[in-house]
Each structure stands twice: as structure tokens, then as C-alpha cells.
Amino acid sequence: MERSANLVDSFVKMNTKLTRLRQHTRKLVREENAMIEGNEGSCYLHTEESDEVKIEKSSCPECQGIPDAGKKVPHISDLCSADKQRIAELVKTLAECTQEKHKLEDELSVCKSENEALQDRFQLRTSEYEADKDRLKSKLSNVTTEMAKLKIQTSQSLELLTRQFSMQESQFTKLTETVRDLLGEKMQLQNILIEREMKVSVAEAKLERMKESMEMEKLIFLKEHAKNVTQRFDKSCQVSPSCQTVITLPSYCQTPSVDRTNSKKDLPRTRQTKNKDDLEAPTTEGLLLRELFYKSSNEPEVLNIFPILPQH
Structure with missing residues (x-):
């Protein structure tokens, strides 16, 4: 389980590095394009402008040199220089927004990949947690069973020890009484022996x-x-x-x-x-x-x- 978790972590790190490298590459390409656009200036704007209005020119009769007196159609040439400048700024802003869009898309893809990796990691962690939980539950059940058995054995052992203590106490009491009786008999025998020795000594003295x-x-x-x-x-x-x-x-x-x-x-x-x-x-x-x-x-x-x- 630890090895799989390490593999997932390394995969997430490599995916993050690749996404950041791709994003950095796109950023370098955009910067290079911006430098090219800055060098060409208005030529790029004009080219962009002609490319954008190419379709309108093909459908515009004035751009084709066909006058139409009965119908008046608005044309780009009717615009003043201020409007044209404003349009050029809008086009530039649109290009910047497009670049920001691509940048955000790249970051979003990175976040998605990181999110997927995190989800995979979360799933792996969840599965590991569930496996650990099941294992701990089984272990807890086994430990609970063993504890119940040990409690039963302990109670039985305590009862047995209590009975043995009571038996030993009674035996000790009997032994104490027996020893006391033996000591009393010993003292009596010693007294009798002393009396007999005295009688024997007296008898021997009398006999002598x-x-x-x-x-x-x-x-x-x-x-x-x-x-x-x-x-x-x-x-x-x-x-x-x-x-x-x-x-x-x-x-x-x-x-x-x-x-x-x-x-x-x-x-x-x-x-x-x-x-x-x-x-x-x-x-x-x-x-x-x-x-x-x-x-x-x-x-x-x-x-x-x-x-x-x-x-x-």
C-alpha cells in the first residue's frame, strides 16, 4: 500500500511538472509572437484588418468598384481615423484576451490534471482507509474475543485461587493447632521426664x-x-x-x-x-x-x- 501511494505521488508530481512545462512553452510562444507583432506594427494590424474584412470586401460593391446609387451600404472607408484607431485598440485587446484565455485554459488543464491526480490519490487513500478500517475491525473483534476469554479465565483462576487460599488457611489453622498440641505434649513429656529423672535420682540415692x-x-x-x-x-x-x-x-x-x-x-x-x-x-x-x-x-x-x- 505504501508503494502504491508513493507511485501515485510521483505520478502526480510528474504530471504537474509536464503541465507546467507545457504552459511555460505556450507562454514562450506567445511572447515570441508578441515580439513579432511589436516589430511589424501597423502592418500586422493592416494584415489582420484585411484578413478580417476580406469576406466583406468580396461582397461589398464599392470595394469591388461597382457603384450602386440606389442603395447606400456602410463601408470601412467611411470611418474616420479615430474610429480606425479605436478598432485597432479593440483588436489588440481582443488578442490579449485571447492570450489570457489560452493561459487560463492551460492553468485549468493543469488544475484538472492535478484534481484528477488528487482524486486518484483520494480514492487510493480511501481504499487504504477502508482496508485498514476493515482490518482493524477484524483485529478489534479478535481482541474483544480474546479479552472475553481472558476475563473468563481470570474469573475462573480467581475463584480457584480463592478456594485454594481458603483450603490453605484451614490447613494452616489445623497445622497451627497440631503444632500447639505437639508443643504442649512436648512440654508435658519434658516435665514428666524431669520428674522421672528426679525420682530416678532420688531412688538411686536411696538405693545407694x-x-x-x-x-x-x-x-x-x-x-x-x-x-x-x-x-x-x-x-x-x-x-x-x-x-x-x-x-x-x-x-x-x-x-x-x-x-x-x-x-x-x-x-x-x-x-x-x-x-x-x-x-x-x-x-x-x-x-x-x-x-x-x-x-x-x-x-x-x-x-x-x-x-x-x-x-x-
Whole structure:
């Protein structure tokens, strides 16, 4: 479309140039003719005059030399010099008017050609405008359709987003409540764990104290029992020549140094021994001594003492 418009513009310009060139050529021809007329002067007027009245002369009897006394016909020779001068001026004015007429005709032709070119250009512009208008209308309709589709999609997307936001909000609320419950349970479990650790530490402390007290009671019991056994053994011990076994009390069964000193003052300074056959008698003291000092190698050396723990 732009190329055709450019071609029309160039055509209009060339046509205008040609018309102006033609007009300028005619103007030059007229100026040349005017110069020729100015040089010839009255001869040109006379020639023009004779050419114009040539037909009248052929029909005029006086111009032909035939007198007609009965009829009087007006003749150019009857005119005075002033009338002839006026006629010559009128002829000159007529020539100028004719030149102006030709000039105006040339300008009119130029204007007509320009008008035709402008009309063609206007038609082309109008057709282009109509084509652009139709194209824009179709484009507008397509855009309107697309906008309607986009509006529908946007509304659907907004509804979907609204539903998703509501669902996410409810899920977030549930998640918040769950996290709060979990935190509460965690705090409760931590408190329970702390209480249990405290109870365990208290129980361990109690158990340690109980163990220590049991050990002390055990040691005291063994010490007292060994002391009683030693005293009974000292009282019932007799010296026998066939006795080959010497009983030596362990260190934990010995009495304190003060007691031993006191007992040594009362007892004679002799080694006390006892026969193994005498210990085999089924007496309480013999059984106790057998358990304490004459256990077999297969049996464990430590006495099985089962303490009874106090119930809490």
C-alpha cells in the first residue's frame, strides 16, 4: 500500500511538472509572437484588418468598384481615423484576451490534471482507509474475543485461587493447632521426664544409701557373729594331740585390739586347736564352723546372705 501511494505521488508530481512545462512553452510562444507583432506594427494590424474584412470586401460593391446609387451600404472607408484607431485598440485587446484565455485554459488543464491526480490519490487513500478500517475491525473483534476469554479465565483462576487460599488457611489453622498440641505434649513429656529423672535420682540415692546401710549391717552382723563364734569356740575349745588342724580366724572375725588385750589377760598363752573329727558332730556350732571354715573347693567361698529390703 505504501508503494502504491508513493507511485501515485510521483505520478502526480510528474504530471504537474509536464503541465507546467507545457504552459511555460505556450507562454514562450506567445511572447515570441508578441515580439513579432511589436516589430511589424501597423502592418500586422493592416494584415489582420484585411484578413478580417476580406469576406466583406468580396461582397461589398464599392470595394469591388461597382457603384450602386440606389442603395447606400456602410463601408470601412467611411470611418474616420479615430474610429480606425479605436478598432485597432479593440483588436489588440481582443488578442490579449485571447492570450489570457489560452493561459487560463492551460492553468485549468493543469488544475484538472492535478484534481484528477488528487482524486486518484483520494480514492487510493480511501481504499487504504477502508482496508485498514476493515482490518482493524477484524483485529478489534479478535481482541474483544480474546479479552472475553481472558476475563473468563481470570474469573475462573480467581475463584480457584480463592478456594485454594481458603483450603490453605484451614490447613494452616489445623497445622497451627497440631503444632500447639505437639508443643504442649512436648512440654508435658519434658516435665514428666524431669520428674522421672528426679525420682530416678532420688531412688538411686536411696538405693545407694540402702546399699551402704546393708553393707554396714552386713559387716556389723558378720562382726558380731564372728565375735560370738570366737567366744563360743574359745569356751569350748580343747587341746588334742591328734589334732593336726590349726584354726586361724580371719581378720574380719578378730575382735578389736582392746578386747583381744583384755581376753589375752584372762586366757592362757597357748595355741588353740581343734580336731576335724570333733567338728563333724551334728551340733549347731559345728555346722556353723563347717560353713565358715571347712567348705569344699567346689562350693563358693562367700556366704549366701539374702537381705530383706524394706518395702516403700
